[in-house]
Each structure stands twice: as C-alpha cells, then as structure tokens.
Amino acid sequence: MKKTLAGWALALLTAGILAWTHAQNHSEPSIAKAAHSQGLIKNVPVPWSATKNTIRLNTSDPVDAAVLTSKTLWQSTSDHSRPQSVILVDPADWSIAAVSTKLTQLSEGPLLFVNHDRIPKETLEELRRLKPRGVENNKGIEIITVGPISEKVLQELDELNYKVEHIAVKEAAKAAAVIDQYAAKVTGKLSEAVIVGTMEHPDYTLPAVSWIVHQPETLLYVSEKDVPEETIQALEKRQGDAHIYVIGPYKAVSRSVEQKLQKYGKVTRISGSNPVENAIHFAKFKDAGTGFGWGIQRAGYSFSITTSESPVLSIAAASLSHMGRHAPLLYTERNGVSHPVVKYIESIQQPSTEPTMETLNNHAWIIGDEHNLTTKLQSELDEILDTKAGHGQYER
DSSP states (O other): OHHHHHHHHHHHHHHHHHHHHHHHTSSOTTTHHHHHHHOSSTTOSSSEEEOSSEEEEOOOOHHHHHHHHHHHHOOOSSSTTSOSOEEEEOTTSHHHHHHHTHHHHHHTOOEEEOBTTBOOHHHHHHHHHHOOOOOTTTTTOOEEEESSOOHHHHHHHHHTTOOEEEEOOOSHHHHHHHHHHHHHHHHSSOOSEEEEEESSOHHHHGGGHHHHTTSSOEEEEEOSSOOOHHHHHHHHTTTTOEEEEEESOTTTSOHHHHHHHGGGEEEEEEOOSSHHHHHHHHHHOOOTTTOOSOOOOSSSOEEEEEOTTOHHHHHHTGGGGTSSSOOOEEEOBTTBOOHHHHHHHHHHSOBTTSOGGGOOOOEEEEESOTTTSOHHHHHHHHHHHHOOBTSOOOOO
C-alpha cells in the first residue's frame, strides 16, 4: 500500500504537470503561453512537493493557494474534468469566504479569490484555463460571486462573457443565511442539520468548512454572546426540527448562546480546549443517529494540515476535503507536528497484525510553503503517517 500511495502521489503530480503542458500547447495562447513565459504562478517555482505520505501546496499566498488547489483537482483537459462553475470571493473577510465554500460542493467547482475592485492575474488566468461549463440544475451559471464585489469586477466578468450570478451580501451572518437558502433552492431540500460557529474566532470555526464542502449541511454564524437575527430566521425554517452542531468551546460560543439555540432544535457541541484539540474532536466526531460527522477513528484517510494563524489558506484549499481522498482540517505548529495531532494519528493507525498488502495508510495535504510550515514539519508528518501501531511509534 505504501508503494501504491507513493505512486498515487506521483501520479497526481504528473497529472498536474501534464495539465499545464496541455494548456501550454492549446490553440488558445492567451493564457497558458503567457503564464508559462512569466512563470505559471508568480513566486511559486515548485508548486507541489511530495513525500511518501504527504503532498504540499507550496505557497502561503491565498490567491496562489486557491489556484493550486484548483489545478490539483480540475485538470480541465476534457468536459468531465472541467468544473461546472467557479466561486469568486474576496479573502479580506474570512467569514464570508468560509461560508462561500459551500457553493463549491453545489457546483462541483473551485473557489478562487478576487480583490474588492480587481481580479488578480493568477485568478483570471485560472478562470480561462478552467472554462467552466455551467451548472445544469442552476440556469447554466458559470461563475458565482459572493460578498461586496465591486461593479468593476462584475463588469470585467461580463465582458469575458461568463454567465454570472452575484450574491450581494456585506455581513457574514447574512451571507451564511442566504447561502443556506441558496443551497436549499439548488438541491430542492433544506438540510435538517446545520453547523453553528462563531464569527469572532476563525481558528475554532474553520474545521467546519472541510465538512460543508463535502456534505449537505451548511454553516451559520453566531457571535460569542448572541445569535444574529439572520441565523434565527434560517433556523426557524427548520420548524423546531434542526440538528444544530455547535463547533468550539464556551470561550468561542458561550453557554447562553447554546441555550438560545435550543429553541430551534437539538443542540450538540463539538469542542476542544484549544484550536488544535478542537479540530481533532471535529475530525473524530460522528453522530450515529443522523450520520453527521467525519468519525475518523481508523486508518485510510487524508487530512489537510495548516496552522491556525492562516485562516484564509485553509479556505483556499477547502475543496481538497471534497474531491479525491476526503480530508478534514487539522492544525499544527510551524516547525513540528503538534503533540495532540501525533497522538491522534497514532491512535488510528492500523494494527501491525494486518497483512502488509491490506494495510491502510493515511495521507496529508500540507497547505503552505516552507516559511509557513517547515520541511522539518513535513518530514515529521510523513514519518508519523508511515508508522503503524506496534512498529515503534514516532517520538519527537
């Protein structure tokens, strides 16, 4: 299986390189040849780097990280490998960007970043490479923009002949409620379960993003001590039957807010005492009654690894949790794997009594360059993922 996984990593890197090569030889030189001559992504000389059990998206720039995620998952060499639509959002407001990731699951396409009044060159080039084909059950929409996007950006998209839908919201709680209703309209069903997180502590809320890009549930917002009216209205649509999963400890979402939420359905809190433990608890949690939650308690899964100091990076790479090997978000330190993460991964490794050919290994995406997450961290993580229970557990 180790050889298989290493081969899988190599195949993925090769696919990405081939996709670039295909683009560079395409009859439409406006994107790829220009990009190739200037460097496909500015300041990213080696976009991916891999070990046996890890693949690094080698940038800590949010715009570039979103583009690399898109290139990893959508080769766009055929209709099947092109996205239906692309989500555009300004990374300046992490809370709006976070709930916008839900739209990537609805449209089977990536999330890319724009600035309030311009489209970065890297984003524009990626849009042209992707050639979104339109969402079949959503009026053929090719691009969805969310948040306070300027008329200048919308006009530029219109001039490029994209079919655009703009979700014009300025506040995070409103954006979450609107996207909750948008998801119901597109799918024809309002999800009974919702995740509720704080707008004030991204490090506690963002592990929820890895779930909403993968499953029907949406993310709604509260403040530490209050429930916004937009969130109340969204919950009331569930007519008292909501399954509400609060993410984060009491210092992020207070006990009084939890009590207010109980009016609208059953409330379950998923929490850890710090962001690292909180993300681990979310990855482990499973509600047997509703089916909600990753419930990762055994080997054979992937994880997205970053630091809690880089909230927008985890948003940029959110689609890795939906496509390919599904990957919940875990936090670590910059220069080494956090001890709780070591213990968690060791706890789910497959017992050494399993036959070698049947061994299930874990895998990790590392989100960030070597300044953000060092090579020492990547080496440690690769070794931990390679360690099976009973075969000399890893020690820092």
